[in-house]
Amino acid sequence: MWVNDGRGRCVSDTARFVDADSARIHQCQLADLNGDGWPDLFAIVLTEKGSAARVHLNDNAGHFREAGEAVRMNMLAAVKLGDINGDRLPDVFVVNLGMDRTAPPERMMQGRVAEVWLNTTRKPR
Numbered sequence: 001m002w003v004n005d006g007r008g009r010c011v012s013d014t015a016r017f018v019d020a021d022s023a024r025i026h027q028c029q030l031a032d033l034n035g036d037g038w039p040d041l042f043a044i045v046l047t048e049k050g051s052a053a054r055v056h057l058n059d060n061a062g063h064f065r066e067a068g069e070a071v072r073m074n075m076l077a078a079v080k081l082g083d084i085n086g087d088r089l090p091d092v093f094v095v096n097l098g099m100d101r102t103a104p105p106e107r108m109m110q111g112r113v114a115e116v117w118l119n120t121t122r123k124p125r
Contacts, residue, residue, distance in 0.1 A: 003062070023047045023054070029081040031090035035121045036060065040067075042092060044076045051076040053094055089119035 002010040023045035033040040038058040045054055053076055056064035077095045084091040093116050 001064075023052070026051065026076070027079055029079055031081045033057070033090060033119065033121065035089070040064070042079060042081060044079050044094070053079065053092075084116060085118055087119075089121060091116065091118050 001013055003013040005011050024047075026044045026046050028041050028043035030039040030041055032038060033042065033055060034057060036058075038060050040058050041056040041064050043054050043056060045052055055067045057067045058064055075096055079095075080093045081090045082093070083089060084093065
C-alpha cells in the first residue's frame, strides 16, 4: 500500500494492511462498504488454497483489517464496485474465469462465471 505523505510523494506503508494468512492482493477496489464514511477495501486475493474475495474495513485511521471472506472461487479474475440497484450503496460485481477444478473433467468449464452482490448495509444515523 502506498500512502500520500502530504508533500506530493507516495511512500510504502504496507503495515496499514493486515491479512490473516498473508494473501497476495490480485485486484482491489475502494469504497465505503459499511456506511461509516471511510473507504474500505474489497479485494481479490490469492492464497495457497486458490483465490477469494475479501472485505477489509477501514478502522477510521487508515488501517485495513480483514472483515471476512465474501466468496471463494477457483479463479477470480476481476472486481468492480458500483451502485447496481440505485440505492446509493456500492454493490459488487466479480468475474470468475469459470473453471471449477473440483468438478469432473467434462464439467470443469461449467463453473460460475460472474456474480453480483447487493450491499444491504444501512447507513449510520
